[in-house]
Amino acid sequence: MNILVTGASGQLGNELRERSNLYKTWNFYFTDTAELDIKDLSKVEEFVAANSIETIINCAAYTAVDLAETNKDLCYAVNVTGAKNLAIVAANKKIQLIHTSTDFVFNGVHHLPYKEEDVANPLSVYGSTKLAGENEVLAICPNSIIVRTAWLYSAYGANFVKTMQRLGRDRDALNVIFDQVGTPTWAGDLANAILQIVATKKTGSEQRGIYHYSNEGVASWYDFAVEIMQLSEIDCKVYPIETKEYPTPAPRPAYSVLNKAKIKSDFKLDIPHWKESLKKCILAIQNEQ
Template identity: 55%
Template sequence: MTRILVTGSNGQLGNEFRILSSKYNKYIFFFTDIEELDITDINAIDAFVKDNYINIIINCAAYTAVDNAEKDRKSADMINNYAVKQLALTAEKYNCFLFHISTDYVFDGTNHRPYVESDITNPLSVYGQTKLDGEKSMLSICKKSIIIRTSWLYSEFKNNFLKTILKYGKQRDELNIVFDQIGTPTYAGDLAETILEIISETKNISNNQIYHFSNEGVISWYDFAKEIIDISKIKCNINPIETKDYPLPAPRPSYSVLNKSKIKNHFKIKIPYWKDSLKVCLKNFYFDKQ
């Protein structure tokens, strides 16, 4: 039986694997977060993979506090780069397959068409740079590996844009949201399901590849917020504002739409439209609890 280690499994994406694991009983899953397995601890990773005869590692652990990273490069680099390198070395040593998640923030946003995997990277933020460094470390070490770059991740779990809008939408009469950052949201449940489908297709896997994955569609954060408020029937006005009127420590790319042709063509997958997935996610945790 294939034995799968999911690191960072208390996070948005990691928790989606926990939910989906009951549907995939042909695999044995090991769910760990920093308490059980700190991915910066080389010896702990080595021992865990060896003792549990792990065949596949799915690395969902990351330093994701994009703005904090501007002041804490050391921690961001430790988790997003150094630890990824250690995971790659361990995967290579024990002949495991390593899945790793990266970000649209490796791009600078100057494109006028969706980014393909081979486009030139140029991160604007410390977070983006540490994620790019992690990609490079991993690809240089680990032959059996796949990196999936995704964007605007949200889920039922942890804190994210969706939950922030629901929370403040209920407390306030109006919210100001930027309309000049364009991208695509990604429901973490869809990403987790896609990774498990790819694992099922082991014969079709080409090693050492980067793929882009998000939901279908192209929107601004303003559109995303407006749809969240409309679907959940919250009474709150959403006002479009410019990024310059909402300054944050970490610069974001103004355009980071990912082209998903490579992953769709290679694995013959269909990706849900962003509005459909948003409704699924809201149904899973919001409407049932109202």
């Protein structure tokens, strides 16, 4: 099976690459903008045809949440037009498309974990474009799968874990928001889940539509930061602050915990708790240093 992975230099793309050698009969094509610009429909058509692609895993996204408030055109081009182009080609070629999305499609006023059928109402340009991308994918290629995730981190690239480690080593104390609640998600676990979905779909299963995936458990950014310092053995005091004390250009959902019952049932996934996965990621970071 020939699999195209877009956005391959990002956190999820790198975790997929790391696991690709476990699938000996699958041939992966890892691309980023330099190899394949998904904003250009003709380029996508050419690449898929030339390489006989049978599955597309779209990890490409404009994810700079605050910069998106002013870089609206680029954010839209990647998150909406790019997703639409992949869906057009997938539909025309009758190939599998797995598209990644975000908890930021919700406004965060819920008090129970969000289910896939809950009404989306994004607060930011980033969230709005990701929702628009979802809608394009589902309208054009209804057999596709959309996986929404949250609070992604890994040993690759820039993310909250590595930022906290860097700041914690430089400072005696940090202030971190405690009134935004979600679930930290290791991109390695998400990569495993997506590859399991690909394997299941290969058998001709009928699952389609939107799914939620994050690690298990619930945390605030403050809780997350405290755990990072403890596991990294960094002597830095973390103090809780309210969102209003740390204003950002783009508003964030106050509560974006995802209900994962559907994906666990349909794809027989065993999802680890976020603290267990954080231990694995921090060990991976330490091994790279």
